[in-house]
Amino acid sequence: FSLSPGGLLLPWHMGVLSSLEEQGYLTSATPLAGSSAGAIAVAAHAAGVSPWDTVEATIRLNGALCGGAVDNTGGGGVAARGRLLPLLRTELEDMLPENVHELYNEREGTVGIAYREVFPVPKNVLRTAYDSKDDCIEAVCNSSMFPFFSTDWPCVVRAPGDDLPYVPRLVVDGFFAVPRERFGCPVLPNVDRTVLVSVFPGAVSDETIEAADRIEPPPNADPATFVRRATRTSSRKECGVMYEE
Numbered sequence: 442f443s444l445s446p447g448g449l450l451l452p453w454h455m456g457v458l459s460s461l462e463e464q465g466y467l468t469s470a471t472p473l474a475g476s477s478a479g480a481i482a483v484a485a486h487a488a489g490v491s492p493w494d495t496v497e498a499t500i501r502l503n504g505a506l507c508g509g510a511v512d513n514t515g516g517g518g519v520a521a522r523g524r525l526l527p528l529l530r531t532e533l534e535d536m537l538p539e540n541v542h543e544l545y546n547e548r549e550g551t552v553g554i555a556y557r558e559v560f561p562v563p564k565n566v567l568r569t570a571y572d573s574k575d576d577c578i579e580a581v582c583n584s585s586m587f588p589f590f591s592t593d594w595p596c597v598v599r600a601p602g603d604d605l606p607y608v609p610r611l612v613v614d615g616f617f618a619v620p621r622e623r624f625g626c627p628v629l630p631n632v633d634r635t636v637l638v639s640v641f642p643g644a645v646s647d648e649t650i651e652a653a654d655r656i657e658p659p660p661n662a663d664p665a666t667f668v669r670r671a672t673r674t675s676s677r678k679e680c681g682v683m684y685e686e
């Protein structure tokens with residue numbers, strides 16, 4: 442399964458993964474990859490974090506963006522722009538176990554996190570091996586660095602890579618690491634079939650992807666509602682609705 446970006450629509454992804462697992466379609470042998478919100482969902486699931494615990498982390502993040510806790514009806518509608526990345530790192534540090542890198546590396550199915558390096562050498566990256574918990578968190582944060590949304594900057598600066606050890610790397614969201622028609626759903630290597638999971642109705646426009654290989658909201662779903670939920674905070678009740686949808 443390959444999961445799309447989605448801003449604050451993370452509970453929707455967690456609901457899909459929970460349903461797939463309950464129906465037996467998702468096991469530890471199933472390769473997973475994601476970008477941005479999809480990367481967060483993959484990271485949490487592969488680490489053994491329960492879907493609802495991940496939703497609770499999203500609710501806490503919404504509360505931090507609002508300047509306080511969100512309740513069942515209030516706390517929604519605040520623009521998320523500019524403050525997401527540091528809050529995400531805090532939640533990942535609390536949520537992921539210390540041996541998370543070992544869990545990813547030893548999992549039978551691939552755990553892929555996609556992002557794009559734009560400098561010094563432009564290239565698409567799909568991380569599938571990890572050195573430490575911090576390495577895992579950095580990969581997820583790299584994948585979640587949407588320009589001028591996750592922070593007020595167009596990219597995030599990372600330590601130099603092995604190929605150019607004295608030159609810092611500039612990294613952006615995994616949405617930019619795959620063809621546009623896949624809407625940020627990473628390409629999984631060495632698999633016979635990939636099912637794309639997109640939080641937005643009709644966002645995947647790749648005509649080579651059959652309907653049976655897509656999981657997305659129904660065509661009659663209101664795109665404006667999904668965009669609002671992706672870019673603005675939601676109440677606890679709304680997060681629950683996203684998870685159940």
